[in-house]
Amino acid sequence: MAVDSSYDGAKLGDKITLEFVEDMIERFKNGKKLALKYVYQIIIAVMEIVRNEPTMVEVDVEEGQEITVCGDTHGQYFDLLNIFKLAGKPSENHMFLFNGDFVDRGSWSTEICLLLYAYKWLYPSKFFLNRGNHETDDMNRMYGFEGECRAKYTKDRVFKLFSESFSALPLATLIGKKYFVLHGGLFSDDKVTLDDVRKLDRFKQRQPGQSGLMMEMLWTDPQTTPGRGPSKRGVGLQFGPDVTKRFCENNNLEAIIRSHEVRMDGYEVEHDGKCITVFSAPHYCDSTGNKGAFIKIGPEYKLAFTQFDAVPHPNVKPMAYASNGLQGML
Numbered sequence: 001m002a003v004d005s006s007y008d009g010a011k012l013g014d015k016i017t018l019e020f021v022e023d024m025i026e027r028f029k030n031g032k033k034l035a036l037k038y039v040y041q042i043i044i045a046v047m048e049i050v051r052n053e054p055t056m057v058e059v060d061v062e063e064g065q066e067i068t069v070c071g072d073t074h075g076q077y078f079d080l081l082n083i084f085k086l087a088g089k090p091s092e093n094h095m096f097l098f099n100g101d102f103v104d105r106g107s108w109s110t111e112i113c114l115l116l117y118a119y120k121w122l123y124p125s126k127f128f129l130n131r132g133n134h135e136t137d138d139m140n141r142m143y144g145f146e147g148e149c150r151a152k153y154t155k156d157r158v159f160k161l162f163s164e165s166f167s168a169l170p171l172a173t174l175i176g177k178k179y180f181v182l183h184g185g186l187f188s189d190d191k192v193t194l195d196d197v198r199k200l201d202r203f204k205q206r207q208p209g210q211s212g213l214m215m216e217m218l219w220t221d222p223q224t225t226p227g228r229g230p231s232k233r234g235v236g237l238q239f240g241p242d243v244t245k246r247f248c249e250n251n252n253l254e255a256i257i258r259s260h261e262v263r264m265d266g267y268e269v270e271h272d273g274k275c276i277t278v279f280s281a282p283h284y285c286d287s288t289g290n291k292g293a294f295i296k297i298g299p300e301y302k303l304a305f306t307q308f309d310a311v312p313h314p315n316v317k318p319m320a321y322a323s324n325g326l327q328g329m330l
Helices: 018-029 036-051 077-087 109-122 137-143 145-153 156-166 194-199 213-219 241-250
Strands: 056-059 066-070 094-099 127-130 172-175 179-182 228-230 237-239 255-258 267-270 275-278 292-297 303-308
Touching (some): 018 109, 036 109, 036 156, 066 077, 077 109, 077 303, 094 172, 109 127, 127 172, 137 145, 137 156, 145 156, 241 255, 275 292
Parallel strands (some): 056 172, 094 127, 179 255, 255 275
Antiparallel strands (some): 066 292, 172 179, 228 237, 267 275, 292 303
């Protein structure tokens, strides 16, 4: 593919560079797009990297390093840039984990996804992406990402490539053998262990479906009462503090870290400290008034929370690219 001669951004060769990523950040901030060739290149490169990662990535935090864990960013690009301003940018010693739901609802989902993918390509063993329930075809069709890909890059193939890459993303990350990080939550069966997650073949099943481990990892939510209950979402289930306690004891974990739900303070610690929710899209959908948050974890494996407020963004409404009828439902 040729790059159009009118393209005025940094050039991308066979390998991505920090200079290219910095140029991308500015382009997107100014409402410009990437050359279509570079969009394809980034998605294909990252698809290759994540395909070779296990279903549960396992990472340790060495001396002199830290990892920043972020929850849903939902197409809120200017808030993502604020995260990098507050937390510091990704580097060899500053690892990041984005815990799913990069896309949909907010109207800069392509920008967020391409920037996260660019960082993944730049730092493949230091920058991590878990799949969320919105990295799926039916959600993207309804909540804007598919429409946004078409509006900004005019080709169905861009969305199809993104869709293929989403189905290759890992489903969980284990940090220091202490924190199990996944988008949704725990399982309908107490017998499920980390080994079951390790062995899960995510490539057999591109979309999470209505039952099974993948669906539960992407969709479930905590509840305050013991036991398990029906989900308020109509998909998945809810799990109580006793379920979390047993899972952590059986797998020698300190806690699970999950996202998937707005929290007014940006995060919430529940289930006697064993279930932590982190959500990184402040003033979600321009309507909720919540803070965002991220978690830093150093070599001592203590959790440090940072809260932040929404920053201004250009005047494009959330769900601008959503399927008709949903735009007015915010």
